[in-house]
Amino acid sequence: SAVISQKPSRDICQRGTSLTIQCQVDSQVTMMFWYRQQPGQSLTLIATANQGSEATYESGFVIDKFPISRPNLTFSTLTVSNMSPEDSSIYLCSSGGASGRYNEQFFGPGTRLTVL
Amino acid sequence: AQTVTQSQPEMSVQEAETVTLSCTYDTSESDYYLFWYKQPPSRQMILVIRQEAYKQQNATENRFSVNFQKAAKSFSLKISDSQLGDAAMYFCAYRISGTYKYIFGTGTRLKVLA
Numbered sequence: 001s002a003v004i005s006q007k008p009s010r011d012i013c014q015r016g017t018s019l020t021i022q023c024q025v026d027s028q029v030t031m032m033f034w035y036r037q038q039p040g041q042s043l044t045l046i047a048t049a050n051q052g053s054e055a056t057y058e059s060g061f062v063i064d065k066f067p068i069s070r071p072n073l074t075f076s077t078l079t080v081s082n083m084s085p086e087d088s089s090i091y092l093c094s095s096g097g098a099s100g101r102y103n104e105q106f107f108g109p110g111t112r113l114t115v116l
Numbered sequence: 117a118q119t120v121t122q123s124q125p126e127m128s129v130q131e132a133e134t135v136t137l138s139c140t141y142d143t144s145e146s147d148y149y150l151f152w153y154k155q156p157p158s159r160q161m162i163l164v165i166r167q168e169a170y171k172q173q174n175a176t177e178n179r180f181s182v183n184f185q186k187a188a189k190s191f192s193l194k195i196s197d198s199q200l201g202d203a204a205m206y207f208c209a210y211r212i213s214g215t216y217k218y219i220f221g222t223g224t225r226l227k228v229l230a
Contacts, residue, residue: 031216033216041222042207042220042221042222042223043207043218043220044220045217045218048216090159092159092161094161096216104151104163104166105163105218106163107153107160107161107162108160109158109159109160110159110160112159
Protein backbone atom coordinates (compact mmCIF):
# COMPACT_ATOMS: atom_id res chain seq x y z
CA SER A 1 0.00 0.00 0.00
CA ALA A 2 0.99 3.65 -0.21
CA VAL A 3 0.41 6.46 2.26
CA ILE A 4 -0.23 9.82 0.66
CA SER A 5 -0.15 13.23 2.29
CA GLN A 6 -1.29 16.53 0.86
CA LYS A 7 -0.58 20.11 1.78
CA PRO A 8 -2.44 22.32 2.46
CA SER A 9 -5.48 20.48 3.77
CA ARG A 10 -7.62 23.51 3.04
CA ASP A 11 -7.28 27.09 1.89
CA ILE A 12 -9.36 30.13 1.17
CA CYS A 13 -8.07 32.16 -1.74
CA GLN A 14 -8.95 35.33 -3.56
CA ARG A 15 -10.09 35.40 -7.14
CA GLY A 16 -7.23 35.78 -9.61
CA THR A 17 -4.56 34.23 -7.39
CA SER A 18 -2.89 30.83 -7.68
CA LEU A 19 -2.48 27.97 -5.22
CA THR A 20 0.00 25.13 -5.36
CA ILE A 21 -0.99 21.83 -3.76
CA GLN A 22 1.69 19.36 -2.78
CA CYS A 23 1.36 15.60 -2.78
CA GLN A 24 3.85 13.27 -1.13
CA VAL A 25 3.83 9.46 -1.36
CA ASP A 26 5.73 7.33 1.11
CA SER A 27 7.05 5.01 -1.59
CA GLN A 28 8.15 5.27 -5.20
CA VAL A 29 5.22 5.01 -7.59
CA THR A 30 5.02 5.04 -11.33
CA MET A 31 1.85 7.04 -11.69
CA MET A 32 0.43 9.93 -9.75
CA PHE A 33 -2.97 11.42 -10.51
CA TRP A 34 -4.88 14.55 -9.70
CA TYR A 35 -8.65 14.56 -9.31
CA ARG A 36 -11.21 17.24 -8.68
CA GLN A 37 -14.26 16.56 -6.55
CA GLN A 38 -16.78 19.37 -6.64
CA PRO A 39 -19.16 19.66 -3.70
CA GLY A 40 -21.46 16.65 -3.54
CA GLN A 41 -20.12 15.32 -6.82
CA SER A 42 -18.03 12.44 -8.01
CA LEU A 43 -14.32 12.48 -8.79
CA THR A 44 -13.10 13.77 -12.12
CA LEU A 45 -9.59 13.04 -13.31
CA ILE A 46 -7.69 16.23 -14.12
CA ALA A 47 -4.39 14.79 -15.25
CA THR A 48 -1.76 12.13 -14.83
CA ALA A 49 1.56 13.35 -13.49
CA ASN A 50 4.36 11.58 -15.32
CA GLN A 51 7.85 11.55 -13.89
CA GLY A 52 10.33 12.96 -16.37
CA SER A 53 7.77 14.18 -18.88
CA GLU A 54 4.84 16.54 -19.16
CA ALA A 55 1.57 15.69 -17.49
CA THR A 56 -1.22 14.15 -19.52
CA TYR A 57 -4.43 16.15 -19.23
CA GLU A 58 -7.99 14.95 -19.57
CA SER A 59 -10.52 16.60 -21.80
CA GLY A 60 -11.61 19.92 -20.35
CA PHE A 61 -8.42 20.53 -18.38
CA VAL A 62 -5.43 22.49 -19.69
CA ILE A 63 -1.87 22.98 -18.60
CA ASP A 64 -2.13 26.75 -18.36
CA LYS A 65 -4.86 26.46 -15.77
CA PHE A 66 -3.56 23.40 -13.91
CA PRO A 67 0.21 23.17 -14.29
CA ILE A 68 1.63 20.02 -12.74
CA SER A 69 5.12 19.08 -11.68
CA ARG A 70 6.53 15.61 -10.98
CA PRO A 71 10.17 16.03 -10.05
CA ASN A 72 10.63 12.50 -8.69
CA LEU A 73 8.83 9.22 -8.02
CA THR A 74 7.37 10.29 -4.68
CA PHE A 75 6.24 13.88 -5.16
CA SER A 76 3.96 15.99 -7.32
CA THR A 77 2.39 19.43 -7.26
CA LEU A 78 -0.77 20.79 -8.82
CA THR A 79 -1.22 24.53 -9.25
CA VAL A 80 -4.63 26.03 -9.70
CA SER A 81 -3.96 29.23 -11.60
CA ASN A 82 -5.92 32.46 -11.92
CA MET A 83 -8.60 31.08 -9.67
CA SER A 84 -12.29 31.85 -9.87
CA PRO A 85 -15.13 30.76 -7.55
CA GLU A 86 -15.86 27.91 -9.98
CA ASP A 87 -12.53 26.37 -8.94
CA SER A 88 -13.83 25.87 -5.41
CA SER A 89 -13.54 22.15 -4.95
CA ILE A 90 -11.69 19.34 -3.25
CA TYR A 91 -8.50 18.36 -5.05
CA LEU A 92 -7.32 14.81 -4.51
CA CYS A 93 -3.99 13.28 -5.29
CA SER A 94 -3.71 9.56 -5.86
CA SER A 95 -1.10 7.06 -6.89
CA GLY A 96 -0.88 3.65 -8.44
CA GLY A 97 0.78 1.05 -6.27
CA ALA A 98 4.50 0.61 -6.27
CA SER A 99 6.12 -1.15 -9.22
CA GLY A 100 3.43 0.23 -11.51
CA ARG A 101 0.61 -1.94 -10.26
CA TYR A 102 -2.67 -0.51 -11.40
CA ASN A 103 -4.95 -2.75 -9.38
CA GLU A 104 -5.48 -0.21 -6.70
CA GLN A 105 -5.25 3.52 -6.37
CA PHE A 106 -4.37 5.12 -3.07
CA PHE A 107 -5.73 8.53 -2.29
CA GLY A 108 -4.55 11.47 -0.28
CA PRO A 109 -6.86 13.21 2.17
CA GLY A 110 -7.60 16.00 -0.29
CA THR A 111 -7.26 19.77 -0.30
CA ARG A 112 -10.43 21.76 0.17
CA LEU A 113 -10.16 24.96 -1.83
CA THR A 114 -12.56 27.88 -1.49
CA VAL A 115 -12.22 30.78 -3.89
CA LEU A 116 -13.87 34.05 -2.94
CA ALA B 117 -17.58 5.62 -23.62
CA GLN B 118 -17.65 3.89 -20.29
CA THR B 119 -20.08 5.13 -17.69
CA VAL B 120 -20.79 4.22 -14.09
CA THR B 121 -24.21 4.83 -12.56
CA GLN B 122 -25.17 4.79 -8.92
CA SER B 123 -28.90 5.34 -8.74
CA GLN B 124 -29.16 5.67 -4.97
CA PRO B 125 -27.93 9.09 -3.79
CA GLU B 126 -28.56 8.13 -0.17
CA MET B 127 -29.27 4.98 1.81
CA SER B 128 -29.92 4.29 5.47
CA VAL B 129 -29.41 1.11 7.42
CA GLN B 130 -29.96 0.14 11.01
CA GLU B 131 -26.87 -0.86 12.92
CA ALA B 132 -26.22 -4.63 12.63
CA GLU B 133 -28.49 -4.92 9.61
CA THR B 134 -27.53 -5.59 6.00
CA VAL B 135 -27.62 -3.05 3.18
CA THR B 136 -26.98 -3.31 -0.55
CA LEU B 137 -25.68 -0.45 -2.65
CA SER B 138 -26.32 -0.59 -6.39
CA CYS B 139 -23.99 0.16 -9.26
CA THR B 140 -24.38 -0.37 -12.97
CA TYR B 141 -21.88 0.37 -15.68
CA ASP B 142 -21.69 0.48 -19.41
CA THR B 143 -18.75 -0.73 -21.41
CA SER B 144 -17.92 -2.59 -24.58
CA GLU B 145 -14.75 -3.99 -23.06
CA SER B 146 -14.49 -7.59 -21.90
CA ASP B 147 -11.59 -7.17 -19.50
CA TYR B 148 -11.79 -4.60 -16.74
CA TYR B 149 -11.78 -4.05 -13.01
CA LEU B 150 -14.50 -2.80 -10.72
CA PHE B 151 -14.05 -1.22 -7.33
CA TRP B 152 -15.96 0.09 -4.39
CA TYR B 153 -14.32 2.96 -2.55
CA LYS B 154 -15.40 4.44 0.76
CA GLN B 155 -14.99 8.12 1.54
CA PRO B 156 -15.69 8.94 5.20
CA PRO B 157 -16.29 12.52 6.31
CA SER B 158 -12.53 12.83 6.81
CA ARG B 159 -12.32 12.62 2.99
CA GLN B 160 -9.65 9.89 2.76
CA MET B 161 -10.74 7.49 0.05
CA ILE B 162 -10.30 3.87 1.04
CA LEU B 163 -10.58 0.81 -1.16
CA VAL B 164 -13.32 -1.47 0.11
CA ILE B 165 -13.34 -4.25 -2.44
CA ARG B 166 -12.16 -5.07 -5.94
CA GLN B 167 -13.51 -7.41 -8.63
CA GLU B 168 -11.75 -8.55 -11.78
CA ALA B 169 -14.21 -8.99 -14.65
CA TYR B 170 -12.68 -12.28 -15.75
CA LYS B 171 -13.40 -13.84 -12.37
CA GLN B 172 -16.84 -15.36 -11.99
CA GLN B 173 -16.56 -15.67 -8.23
CA ASN B 174 -17.84 -12.68 -6.31
CA ALA B 175 -15.24 -10.88 -4.22
CA THR B 176 -15.58 -10.86 -0.45
CA GLU B 177 -13.75 -8.88 2.21
CA ASN B 178 -14.97 -9.64 5.71
CA ARG B 179 -18.41 -7.97 6.03
CA PHE B 180 -18.28 -6.62 2.49
CA SER B 181 -19.22 -8.64 -0.56
CA VAL B 182 -20.25 -7.93 -4.10
CA ASN B 183 -22.82 -9.33 -6.47
CA PHE B 184 -21.15 -9.11 -9.87
CA GLN B 185 -23.45 -9.76 -12.79
CA LYS B 186 -21.29 -9.31 -15.89
CA ALA B 187 -24.02 -9.84 -18.46
CA ALA B 188 -26.27 -7.35 -16.71
CA LYS B 189 -23.32 -5.00 -16.07
CA SER B 190 -24.25 -4.77 -12.45
CA PHE B 191 -21.91 -4.57 -9.47
CA SER B 192 -23.67 -4.16 -6.13
CA LEU B 193 -22.04 -3.95 -2.72
CA LYS B 194 -23.50 -5.75 0.26
CA ILE B 195 -22.51 -4.66 3.74
CA SER B 196 -23.44 -7.15 6.45
CA ASP B 197 -23.70 -6.43 10.17
CA SER B 198 -23.49 -2.68 9.49
CA GLN B 199 -21.48 -0.64 11.94
CA LEU B 200 -21.53 3.06 12.75
CA GLY B 201 -18.09 3.33 11.18
CA ASP B 202 -19.51 2.25 7.85
CA ALA B 203 -21.23 5.60 7.47
CA ALA B 204 -19.59 7.25 4.49
CA MET B 205 -19.91 8.08 0.84
CA TYR B 206 -19.44 4.98 -1.30
CA PHE B 207 -18.19 5.26 -4.85
CA CYS B 208 -18.34 2.57 -7.48
CA ALA B 209 -15.46 2.77 -9.94
CA TYR B 210 -14.46 1.15 -13.20
CA ARG B 211 -10.99 0.68 -14.68
CA ILE B 212 -10.04 -0.78 -18.02
CA SER B 213 -7.46 -3.51 -17.61
CA GLY B 214 -3.97 -2.32 -18.43
CA THR B 215 -4.82 1.35 -18.02
CA TYR B 216 -4.78 3.71 -15.12
CA LYS B 217 -8.00 5.57 -15.81
CA TYR B 218 -10.76 5.21 -13.29
CA ILE B 219 -14.33 6.26 -13.92
CA PHE B 220 -16.27 6.95 -10.76
CA GLY B 221 -19.98 6.89 -10.14
CA THR B 222 -21.74 9.77 -8.43
CA GLY B 223 -21.67 8.07 -5.07
CA THR B 224 -24.15 6.80 -2.48
CA ARG B 225 -24.20 8.35 0.96
CA LEU B 226 -24.74 5.64 3.55
CA LYS B 227 -26.17 6.53 6.93
CA VAL B 228 -26.00 4.00 9.74
CA LEU B 229 -28.65 4.43 12.41
CA ALA B 230 -27.94 3.43 16.00
